[in-house]
Amino acid sequence: MNVALKNPAELASRLELAAPLRLLLVDPPRPLENLARDVRGAPAETDVGESRKIRAVKGSYDAILLWREDRVGSQAVFETLLKRLEPAGVFWTVVALKKVQGVATPAAHRLELSDLVKAFSPSGLKQDREVRV
Numbered sequence: 001m002n003v004a005l006k007n008p009a010e011l012a013s014r015l016e017l018a019a020p021l022r023l024l025l026v027d028p029p030r031p032l033e034n035l036a037r038d039v040r041g042a043p044a045e046t047d048v049g050e051s052r053k054i055r056a057v058k059g060s061y062d063a064i065l066l067w068r069e070d071r072v073g074s075q076a077v078f079e080t081l082l083k084r085l086e087p088a089g090v091f092w093t094v095v096a097l098k099k100v101q102g103v104a105t106p107a108a109h110r111l112e113l114s115d116l117v118k119a120f121s122p123s124g125l126k127q128d129r130e131v132r133v
């Protein structure tokens with residue numbers, strides 16, 4: 001997937017990509033992966049995984065960024081990733097806005113903010129910020 005990131009420096013700052021020592025990117029588009037690697041220093045570790053192979057990812061992370069468009073299978077991905085998140089960790093999920101053109105998933109199957117609130121509330125996670133990508 002190829003997306004154009006608007007204002008990459010500001011995006012990296014808002015997502016705090018440079019802060020965590022261990023960052024896991026799941027299904028990121030290449031420009032976002034490159035941005036994360038560019039802004040992170042040498043001691044920082046950046047791993048990339050695919051949601052369909054997420055059980056193969058081992059270890060724990062200070063921050064996880066999941067690029068997710070499709071609602072189907074999302075709950076299993078969330079549950080697996082939450083097991084990899086450090087207790088004080090940050091979990092970012094990128095979803096398509098309701099009025100987005102050109103996404104691959106039909107609107108009926110698109111993951112939305114309300115789905116995230118429902119999925120993460122049992123684990124104690126809450127939405128504290130929102131950033132446009």
